[in-house]
Amino acid sequence: MAKVKEIFDYTKDELGEMLAAKGVKPYRTKQIFSWLHAKGARSFDDMTDIPKDLRVSLAADHSIGALSIETVQKSKLDGTRKYLFRLYDGGLIEGVFMEYRDWNTVCISSQVGCAMGCRLCASTVKGCERDMTAGEMALEIYEMERDAGKRISNVVVMGSGEPLLNYENLMRFTDIITDSDGKGISQRNITVSTCGIVPAIERLAGEKLHGDHLQINLAISLHAATDEKRRKLMPVAKKYDLKQLMGAADRYYDSTHRRLTFEYALIEGENDSEGDAKELARLLKGKNALLNLIPVNPVTESGLKRPDRRKCEAFKNKLENFGINGSIRRELGSDIDGACGQLRMRSTAEISRMRV
């Protein structure tokens, strides 16, 4: 049987082309796109103002909304919800809903697993199974919004996967969720996190969406301020050194004028000394950038240790002495599951145990 296309994967333009090929009038494009991306349709029959014969024709060669919530963990402390989603082929991915005072943010995944091998991350332990499609990424947002019953205005692509290795789908996803006939999320409220794929950052710097320069935010995982240390934590650093990475980051800033974010996971005894603070300050000096200091989540496989609060504060103060401000990331949902990626790992392990 021919593989059916997932209707959530189309941008509005692509949807229009598909409908035109079926001989459907152009005004139907906006109607159907809105049903999918603004009005929560999960079956063709939900589209009550679309003629029955068109719904039947669409259902014949499309799947619709092939992503479901497997489990939800809800924090009693702060409204954080952690989701495990199941994809049409059984793949499992995670998403997190976070409530702030004035807005709600979700963190979504972009690949099933990850091939990048960062030592501090549980998502990579089993490698990358596949790229996620644009529609799957969008559906993570819609399902979390529906389940939490709260409007989502901000999106960070920081869950499992290296989004810049799934570049085409990431661009299509950006097109879909920013469309004013759909969710209409502002590009400026979307942050894409990368471990530092230099050619893709360069490409992103020249990227346009409907003729205008891209305006999404870029967060770069540094985790160490020298090549030697970085190579020990992140295999990607063997391919692209810090000079190349910082050069690409500068070009992204120059072309978009979006403030960059650098992520630095604090790991006891590895990257939290005075010397590390000095190197980091040297690297970031003069940049219009935010620095997030993230006490590392202990991942059993890596043996990395999380510094206590006092040590994190001490590192932050050392950085300040060298002229750089960083903020220690607020921990949300600390009463629910631990590190990102572990929910999926545990479930995969449980499921495979069940299958034995």
Ligand code: SF4
């Ligand atoms: S930190 Fe990000 S890029 Fe690195 S292995 Fe984990 S998911 Fe992949």
